[in-house]
Amino acid sequence: MKIYRLTFLLLSLLLTIPASAQEGVAWDDLPEDLQQILGPMQPQWDDLPPLRQERLQNGARRWQSLSPDQQGRVQDQFRNWIQRPPGQREVIRNRFERFQQMDPERQRAVRDRFERFRNLPEERQVELRRRFEEAQQRRQASPRGQQPQRPGAADRMPGPGRPGVRPQQTRPGR
Numbered sequence: 001m002k003i004y005r006l007t008f009l010l011l012s013l014l015l016t017i018p019a020s021a022q023e024g025v026a027w028d029d030l031p032e033d034l035q036q037i038l039g040p041m042q043p044q045w046d047d048l049p050p051l052r053q054e055r056l057q058n059g060a061r062r063w064q065s066l067s068p069d070q071q072g073r074v075q076d077q078f079r080n081w082i083q084r085p086p087g088q089r090e091v092i093r094n095r096f097e098r099f100q101q102m103d104p105e106r107q108r109a110v111r112d113r114f115e116r117f118r119n120l121p122e123e124r125q126v127e128l129r130r131r132f133e134e135a136q137q138r139r140q141a142s143p144r145g146q147q148p149q150r151p152g153a154a155d156r157m158p159g160p161g162r163p164g165v166r167p168q169q170t171r172p173g174r
Contacts, residue, residue: 023050024046024048024049024050024053025050025053025057026046027042027045027046030057033064034057034060034061037060037063037064038056038057038060041056
């Protein structure tokens, strides 16, 4: 039961829900079912800002509405989250913030691409992830503002003085 509470608490802290509460709620005024879910927060409850209290209460209500399967998935996702290194969590938070700042059309396009990716065979997903990571490493290794060229790309580009590439000749009258 503690893992359920812990999972809920951390997820609710990560989620942002607009709230307009001006005053907090005393622990004793919380319904018993919410007190049970929010039990680990009791010692500091009265010191929490009202907005945070409201978010935690909303998260507890959402938790109650989940089926056991959904609660299990949330717990798995939470375990996955806490096992990630802090730097990786920061990268994910930054990406989420960038996503939130996108216009709705762009968000839809990103979601569509992600859904297409999820529907690919696992081997293809692994290959695309590998290629993405390699491209990121190349970008990080290159001087700022310069895009690294793919190996061999310059050799395929037309131009004078390149082996196997002859300058175009124009015919008279053209």
